[in-house]
Amino acid sequence: MSTPFGLDLGNNNSVLAVARNRGIDVVVNEVSNRSTPSMVGFGQKNRFLGEAGKNKQTSNIKNTVDNLKRIVGLNYDDADFATEAKYFSSKLVKLDNGKIGAQVRFAGEQQTFSATQLAAMFIDKVKNTVISETKANITDVAIAVPAWYTEEQRYLIADAAKIAGLNPVRIVNDVTAAAVSYGVFKGDLPEGDQKPRIVAFVDIGHSTYTCSIGAFKKGELKVLGTAYDKHFGGRDFDRAITEHFADLFKTKYKIDIRENAKAYNRVITAAEKLKKVLSANTAAPFNVESVMNDVDVSSELSREDLEELVRPLLDRVTVPIEQALANAKLTVEDVDFVEIIGGTTRIPSLKDSISKAFGKPLSATLNQDEAIAKGAAFICAIHSPTMRVRPFKFEDVHPYSVSYFWDKQEEDEDHLEVFPAGSSFPSTKLITLHRTGDFSMEAKYTNAKELPAGTPVELAKWDITGVQLPKGQTSIPVKLKLRCDPSGLHTIESAYTVEDITVQEEIPKEADAPEDAEPEYREVTKTVKKDTLNIVAHTFALSEKKLNECIEKENELAAQDKLVAETEDRKNALEEYIYTLRGKLDEEYASFASDEEKSKLKDMLAKAEDWLYEDGFDSIKAKYIAKYEELASLGNIIRGRYLAKEEEKRQALRAKQEASQMAEMAEKLAAQRKAEAEKKEEKPDAEGDIDLD
Structure with a gap:
């Protein structure tokens, strides 16, 4: 069974949480920190991920990549690239597909990795951290990303999770995840017909400022409006x-x-x-x-x-707040509470500005650093088929209107606004088109002018095949189930043709009709499913071939990292054994080895030490193991004699202690028997006790 894993993919630090033991736990990393630096470094032999990357950042500045989530899905020619580039110390380059990659020196040569690969490297690292710390099976993950992430970026983060060997059950807006955390653990929310509690969440992290307005009832959340400043943090x-x-x-x-x-x-x-x-x-x-x-x-x-x-x-603090309230069609007076999250909200001047904008004091009932990860872990648990969670329903909001377009035929319309701006998702719409044969559909943002610069207008395209036009008909009705899924991705869930058939339907009897009256029938036309159509999707997701190539590359790099780590462990073990054995040879082990054995072993230790710091300084794992075993072949014999003598001493001491305890117990029993005998002698005879009255 997979333990639900929630990842708050932060720009500077990421927080990991799991759902277990009837609660949500934040997972500490290998150095017991509750957050992990979101960075990837490259060295001569292996990668430095998370804490290791942070430790080596200053000395390895050109080959360390941070700000990972800012470049996922970003085009090299986007206006945002100039803004992002100034925060990078590594070299950013243009890939063949126009996206951004990082060029680093790794294993002695220049190599280039896409932003998706870099994100996958970090996700693989934190996955292994969770597995190591919890000893649990981790396969499913819910990843919290910025609200401004485009459909393309959400697909690519999902791909990064797949490259890391995880199943991304949901890509969720980070502030929505925090709101879920609030709604699940708050016990005083309104119920039934009571007025919902309106809560504003202000999240200012390392690179992004987001404000979301949510309406809460017990077991229920509806996000009413979201706005952001993606270059404020x-x-x-x-x-x-x-x-x-x-x-x-x-x-x-x-x-x-x-x-x-x-x-x-x-x-x-x-x-x-x-x-x-x-x-x-x-x-x-x-x-x-x-x-x-x-x-x-x-x-x-x-x-x-x-x-x-x-x-x-x-001066820009109030802008996202005003936009979020406008999107939610609310005023500051409608907001009941303002919750602040994100490390940057600790700055006093920011807190004052936010409080003034809402005209009320701020609340910090959520852990500012961990609320998003905990919410993501709960969301992942919702998707778990084996875990029971308290009922909680939540809906996010479409920031922009989305329309579906198709091939225009005859006088039909060629598009339809399916998911208006401000409507909730996940949601499903069923539409009917009249088609003459196979056709294509495309999802696009309805109003391109409303989009931030660089946002792709096209979201996805589908080829729908298998349409068979019946003889004598000029077109056939096709039913399409259009869906905006829980991750905010637009899909066509199913497509099928329908036909009208005539059936005999029994007419209900009138109340005063005799019981033995013959039933009457009428002909009714019903629309029924005819043929299921094939759907071939063209989305921003990596092709199966490219995805498999990236998975193979990540597995190869992970295996290399593991080998380097194990080699270093064996080298350190050899070095420790040399110095430990040499020190004990003249102390604890002195009486357990002959002069000849001591001389031979000291000579072996000296040669092993010289080799270790000269020819063997940069050797392979097998040679370190061989050297260790060569020394241990004699060293462990001497050590065995010492341990046998120590065990003999322990057994003798234990026997002595046991004998002492038995003697002490015998003395106690003897004293007890003596006391009972004396007490019996002092007791008067019952027959001589006569009442003279």
Whole structure:
């Protein structure tokens, strides 16, 4: 049975959660952190994923890729590319399909990986983290992504999960996942005919600002409106601080950190820490040792100075709130509570601006860092066929209108708006077309002018075949079940032709008709299913061939990472054995080895040490194992003698303790018997006890 897994795919850090033990647990990573850096690094032999990538980022800056979710599905020629590129230290290149890839030096040569592959590498890493920490079987995942993700990006994230060996049961908007977490665990929500509770969720993370308005009843959520600013987040604050100090250091220390990627990364890392300190303090020092050219830099920054640096950002705070309320057709007075999530909402000036925009105090009943992952885990549990969860129904909202287009025939219309903007999903619509033969359909956004720049207008295309026109008819009715699925993806679920047939239907008897009256029939025309049609979908998803190639590549890289890790473990085990055995040979093991054995073993240890730091410094796993076993062939004999003597001592001590306990117990029993005998002698004889009265 698969344990439901929820992944909050963050831009800076990701949070992992699982549904188990009648609750939702956040999974810690290999260093016991409750979040994992969302980055992938490349080295001479293997990859550095998550924490390992973060640890090596400064020294491996050109070959470390972060901001992964920002480039998934992004075209190299999009206007957003220039904005995103400035946050990357690795080289971004244009792929053959026009998308963005990262060019890195890996295993001694230049290699290029697509954004989908990079996301898959990270998802594979966190999947293994969950398996390692929970000892559970993990196959299903619900992934939380930004509300501004296009249909293409949702398909590609789903593909990334498949490359990582997971089944993406749902791609959910991140703030919707947080809202689900709120609705599931809140016990005081209205019921029945009571007025729904209106809650605004404001999520400001590392790179994105989203506001969603939800209506809650017990066991039920309906998202009413969502708006976002996709270029507003913690990284913009970090960059503003870094740019401020870059100018300052250029004047004060005559160094330009913009010319040195490692120096810039050191300063931006320090800027992130400074930003967090200023959330709780009015001023803080800023120091970075040996930032570049062996120069140590120092300065300070006040909270007021920071607010002035980010004034252009603060001026945009109210925009998503106003848009979300307009989409939901509500005013601030209609909102009952405002919940803040995301690490950047801890900045005091942002909290003040949000509170003023709604005209009410803010709530933080949800864990700001973990609410999204917990909601995603619950959503994954909903899809589990073997897990029982408390009933909870939720619907998201279409941000833009979607229409379906088809080949125009005769005087028919050639399109239909199926999912209007503001309508809820998942949802299904059944339409009927009159066709003369096989045809194609296409889903597109209805109003291209409303879309953000770079958003593909076309969503999917389907070829529908198998239409057989009956003789004597100019067309045949075709029923199509159009669906916007739980992940917000538009599909054609089924297609079939129908025909009208005439059947005999019994006429209901009148109330005063005699019981033995003969039944009467009438002819009725009914529409029934005739032929199921074939549907061939053309979506943004990777082709089966390309997907399999990516899966094979990821498996190959994962196997290489595992081999490198195991080789390093064997090398470390050999090194530890050499030093441990050498130290004990003159101490604990001294009386258990002959002079000849000691001399031979010391010579073997010295040769193994020389080999380890010279020819064997970069060897293979099998050679480390062979060297270890060569030393152990003699070392373990001596160690065995020592352990046998120690065991003999333990047994003797145990026997002595047991004998002492038995003697002590015998003494207690003897004393008890003596006390009972003395008590019996002191007791008067019953026959001599006479009443003289």
